[in-house]
Amino acid sequence: MTQIAWIIYIPLQIIWLPVSILAATWVGYKQIWHSRKLGLSQTAVEIINGRWTAHIFGLRDDFAAKQLAAALPNNSTLGLRLTLFPLMVAKFIAGHPILYPTLPDDDQASIANLVFSRSARIDALIKTYCSQATQFVVLGAGLDTRAYGPLTTHNMTMFELDQPRIQKSKRDALARAGLNGDHVHYIEIDFAQPDWHLALRTSAYDPARKTIFLWEGVSLYLNAGIVHATLNSIRQISAPGSVVIADFYGERMLNLANKTAMKHTLSMTDEQIGFGLDLKTGPGDTLAALAVATGYKLGRYHLMGTAHRKGAFMAIAAFEVGDVPA
Ligand SMILES: C[S@@+](CC[C@H](N)C(=O)[O-])C[C@H]1O[C@@H](n2cnc3c(N)ncnc32)[C@H](O)[C@@H]1O
Structure with missing residues (x-):
């Protein structure tokens, strides 16, 4: 299934690229500009978004991070989902994440x-x-x-x-x-x-x-x-x-x-x-x-x-x- 996941992922990611770029820009905008406006830490958002991603991709259980990330004024989990959508499809097909996120030695x-x-x-x-x-x-x-x-x-x-x-x-x-x-x-x-x-x-x-x-x-x-x-x-x-x-x-x-x-x-x-x-x-x-x-x-x-x-x-x-x- 990993091979099939790659075969589907590559063209999907190419077609989806404009959406990924726009969505990632939106996440970045919220993380940097809204943090600045509210006097909050952008690096803290960066980290919880990593933990949100790990949870969504089944790499690490962190239900609280999933919930909290979605409740932040300086974040967009919809933007994250749209950015990572091709990788989520690939993970669904392969049964495990391919390319990103991974947990190397x-x-x-x-x-x-x-x-x-x-x-x-x-x-x-x-x-x-x-x-x-x-x-x-x-x-x-x-x-x-x-x-x-x-x-x-x-x-x-x-x-x-x-x-x-x-x-x-x-x-x-x-x-x-x-x-x-x-x-x-x-x-x-x-x-x-x-x-x-x-x-x-x-x-x-x-x-x-x-x-x-x-x-x-x-x-x-x-x-x-x-x-x-x-x-x-x-x-x-x-x-x-x-x-x-x-x-x-x-x-x-x-x-x-x-x-x-x-x-x-x-x-x-x-x-x-x-x-x-x-x-x-x-x-x-x-x-x-x-x-x-x-x-x-x-x-x-x-x-x-x-x-x-x-x-x-x-x-x-x-x-x-x-x-x-x-
Ligand atoms: C990258 S975040 C890491 C947050 C958390 N430890 C984690 O792993 O999710 C850095 C954190 O350090 C805090 N921090 C930075 N400088 C600090 C200081 N001088 N005193 C107290 N906290 C500080 C920030 O407010 C921010 O919450």
């Missing part, structure tokens, strides 16, 4: 599949640690939907931290999407403020309990000083056995994101590329050095895209506080 991962690869590896790391943790803190939560899915069955106290405007807009969209956030403690913070952690400490958060901190898709937009200070602050308010699960980016990704057009697009919503790591030579040592410098032990990690001649573009790592039992 770590070494073969590409920037085009970044969100799919990242979500899957992070899900696996959360699964590894969640039997020991009783709190789950999403740092720079944006439109992340982990607190509204299967993780809710693990009885962890849940926290989402982000900038006030982003968080208010998310809560409004959650209500429109019919997703219940009553169990989530929403905390307004800005990592650029050195005392951001006080808001967490004075909430229902208990520093004596083992906690999973998820810091996904955020360090890239901060400078090195803030990344180091934030990791240090988290460690200081964490019980031994806690873990920070985070993604970090290599030069390959930074160079792409810093290209003029992308830089200009990001600047429209006051977002910019900041922190990166040298993932080309000795990436494991580089990650371990960051973990040690900020007071952690490097746990499991993934290096994505190592088959490329320029090395990995992304690392996903667990930074452990004190001893984490195996």
Whole structure:
């Protein structure tokens, strides 16, 4: 069936191309211009659209992302459907996605599949640690939907931290999407403020309990000083056995994101590329050095895209506080 899917997909995609281009332009317009107008994050929409796509194509279950993506004022899931329609037909025929979206092995991962690869590896790391943790803190939560899915069955106290405007807009969209956030403690913070952690400490958060901190898709937009200070602050308010699960980016990704057009697009919503790591030579040592410098032990990690001649573009790592039992 995969061959038949390709035979139908190629001419369909050619005929459909004008619709795909118009629909993708509409999605981009909503994502960039409406985010700018509303003072929201365009990168958060980019990520939830990746998770929406993964769900629609059967790559990863995320019903909440499907619902939330459709309830955002700065997004168009109809536009996404129209853009991806030929690939959806091909997936229907083949019984699995062809070409896009895909989930390659770590070494073969590409920037085009970044969100799919990242979500899957992070899900696996959360699964590894969640039997020991009783709190789950999403740092720079944006439109992340982990607190509204299967993780809710693990009885962890849940926290989402982000900038006030982003968080208010998310809560409004959650209500429109019919997703219940009553169990989530929403905390307004800005990592650029050195005392951001006080808001967490004075909430229902208990520093004596083992906690999973998820810091996904955020360090890239901060400078090195803030990344180091934030990791240090988290460690200081964490019980031994806690873990920070985070993604970090290599030069390959930074160079792409810093290209003029992308830089200009990001600047429209006051977002910019900041922190990166040298993932080309000795990436494991580089990650371990960051973990040690900020007071952690490097746990499991993934290096994505190592088959490329320029090395990995992304690392996903667990930074452990004190001893984490195996
Ligand atoms: C690309 S989004 C990722 C969102 C989410 N972690 C996910 O994976 O879906 C980046 C998020 O980081 C947040 N962020 C960026 N800079 C921040 C800062 N200085 N303080 C707090 N949050 C920040 C943005 O508001 C946005 O929600």
